[in-house]
Amino acid sequence: MIDTLLALATAAMIVTGGVFTLLAAVGVVRLPDVYTRMHAASKAGTVGSGLMLLAAGLHSLDGAILARAVAGFIFFVLTAPVAAHLVAKAAHEAGYRLTRFTVLDEMAEARRRAGRKRP
């Protein structure tokens, strides 16, 4: 009984993680520019792989392994936004364009204002 419940919980977590990963990949393929692709990859992709790690830790029924899996999950959740922010900032500074559907680019406006202040 408890085995079946554990297997059901693990199965639900890994299938949810797989669906999140697939949606992230679809976003990476379909979205129009670097910044929107990054938004799909770093959020949905992190949740997908993190859910699978948590499922592997839960499946083992061992405190040490579960602790390692939770530590790995927290590490991914902490580092994915940092990496995405670094890539976005570097790409924006290097001059890669946003898509033409963009409605607001506050970073370019702030840079233009700073450039006008001290030419």
Add this chain to the structure above:
Amino acid sequence: MDAATILSAATAFSLFLMCVAFFLTVWRVVRGPTLPDRIVALDMLVAIAIGFIAVVAIRTGFSLYIDIAIALGLVGFLATVALARFVASQGMQPGEEEPPEGRRRRPGRARR
């Protein structure tokens, strides 16, 4: 249905989903069109590989795979940071950014 059947079916289905995701992301790495696109797609490939490793850990019962997944996450983060620094120091290469999917007008306010 016992526990082994549920787990086997779920891991097989999840591996299939991740295979599809993997090939879609590889298509983006090959296609580009710019260097940051490829960096983002490679970061996504690392995340998918971590998912693969976790599912294989469930399937085989070797919990040591979780440590491998953590190490791979570390290496992937460092690689992404290093590539971002490379883009920041190198700047955009001339002629790298062709208009994707044909019809793009001048995005006037998006440029600096």
